[in-house]
Amino acid sequence: MKVNRLGFRDYRNLKENELIPGPQVNVICGDNAQGKTNLLEAVWLFTGGRSFRGARDQELIAFSSRAGAVLALDFEAEEREQTAKITIGRGAKKRAAQLNGVDQPAASSLIGKFCAVVFSPDHLSLVKEGPSMRRKFLDAALCQRKPAYARLLSQYSRTLAQRNTLLKDISYHSELLETLEIWDEKLSGLGAAIIIERKRYLERLSEAAGEIYDGISQGRERFAVRYDSGLLRDGGEEAGYRERLFSLLQNGRKEDLNAGFTTKGPHRDDLLVTVQEKSAREYGSQGQQRSCVLALKLAEAALLAEALGEKPVILLDDVMSELDASRQDYLLNKIQGWQVFITCCDPNSISGLSQGRTFYVENGEIRG
Ligand SMILES: Nc1ncnc2c1ncn2[C@@H]1O[C@H](COP(=O)(O)OP(=O)(O)OP(=O)(O)O)[C@@H](O)[C@H]1O
Ligand SMILES: [Mg+2]
Structure with missing residues (x-):
């Protein structure tokens, strides 16, 4: 499974734009509160689930927007190119979804169509x-x-x-x-x-x-x-x-x-x-505990890939901190054959990235 394009409008603090990721590692770099997690959260919503941050749908709409948020995803699954769209309206208008141009009965109908596994710092619990x-x-x-x-x-x-x-x-x-x-x-x-x-x-x-x-x-x-x-x-x-x-x-x-x-x-x-x-x-140290959760999440992805017959997309939010250089190197360079999105604050932590793409997020604007 691969994301080819993510388009967004009035989603959290993200300015209307699109992200064209590469097929392997995509690093999303930026200072605190610039919109990195918002980007991963937008991709995650296409799994059909709720926000991995536990946010209510209304919180996902940009403060300044009256109409509501719109997200569009071009992705590859089941060996073909597919499209999905999610709109989140204000008030009683709930989340709605389209798959390949067809209205879905509920946003949760996307479950199983696009699959991802996410690691967020909350998962350390x-x-x-x-x-x-x-x-x-x-x-x-x-x-x-x-x-x-x-x-x-x-x-x-x-x-x-x-x-x-x-x-x-x-x-x-x-x-x-x-x-x-x-x-x-x-x-x-x-x-x-x-x-x-x-x-x-x-x-x-x-x-x-x-x-x-x-x-x-x-x-x-x-x-x-x-x-x-x-x-x-x-x-x-x-x-x-x-x-x-x-x-x-x-x-x-x-x-x-x-x-x-x-x-x-x-x-x-x-x-x-x-x-x-x-x-x-x-008894685990911070780095060990983080490594444990990562190993569990990546293993969950591997078993899911077996069951689905294709690899889910991996979203890693803020995993780099507390990991030493060799553990960071594993995440950046050793997860082969998967599409991975990794956010980080410190550009130094990605200096070891051997291939893949890097994006910078500043105040909701994305530069590739
Ligand atoms: N509905 C919304 N409308 C506009 N801005 C929002 C909305 N929800 C959150 N934000 C803003 O988005 C920013 C946070 O974005 P995000 O959580 O993606 O940051 P981040 O880049 O991941 O930062 P960190 O490195 O601290 O995790 C905050 O400035 C917050 O005020
Ligand atoms: Mg974040």
Whole structure:
């Protein structure tokens, strides 16, 4: 997948213009607050998702614009040239999308047509913070690959919410206790299926990310990631997960009734990211933590490429800081065969760029 042209009008602080990137590395350089992240965010919107900065659509429209923002993308996917257009209107007019000149029922209809993987400094929370970000990362990666997983996940969430409601109701109506078993059964079936999918995906992700980390650290450090679930702690066959989750739920009943929610299951699981067999969250340096997230993101892209049969575009926002020269060199010169967009503030950090294009952004104006 490749971006051939990005056009924009009234998008954030970007002055009406277009960006014609090269097929490999594209470095977007500029001081703080000039519009670098805005550019990556504009490309990202064509994946059909929300802004990776969590911004609301109205925030994307230039302050000075009455009409709204317009973005246009010429890209290559499925071995042909395609076009997409996104408009974001003011007020009730929501985001609308066109693909190859045809109006789409929703902006999310672009999902799967244009694919990208993004790294932004916010993603460092993947290593630095609590487990919920890591579960989100894992679930989002699995949903992009497998629509069936998205359905499984929403069934699980619904069932979990119903069981939690019941746990609270039981304190007022003790006769409801006997209905709990039905939910335990349902939840353990869905939960076991989720755990199996996550575990299998992570085994492959760990291998791919391990190789990438090896490249980033020039073979100096060993990286691994594994699924950390109460259920898996003492091994066992996949075929037995359902039953074990069921007994975990049954044995945890008292605790669940006291808490008023379900304390065990995949919604509480985590990923353990390690460098040199030590937890990256607890012992990793800034550069190591950044390298871990990068390796995870680039591995996500590699597995997505396998599933799609073509490589997604890689967007790297502000990755260079905190990385030493050899790690920066890996990002600039060793990611071959992918179209990459990298933003940076310091032109010195791209002095080692051997091929690719550099763009400069100043106050929303882009120079190639
Ligand atoms: N809706 C909007 N209309 C006009 N300007 C906006 C809008 N939203 C954000 N901006 C401006 O865009 C600029 C920020 O752009 P961006 O986040 O792309 O900066 P950056 O170049 O990535 O900077 P940094 O290096 O600090 O990350 C800010 O000056 C901000 O005020
Ligand atoms: Mg930025």
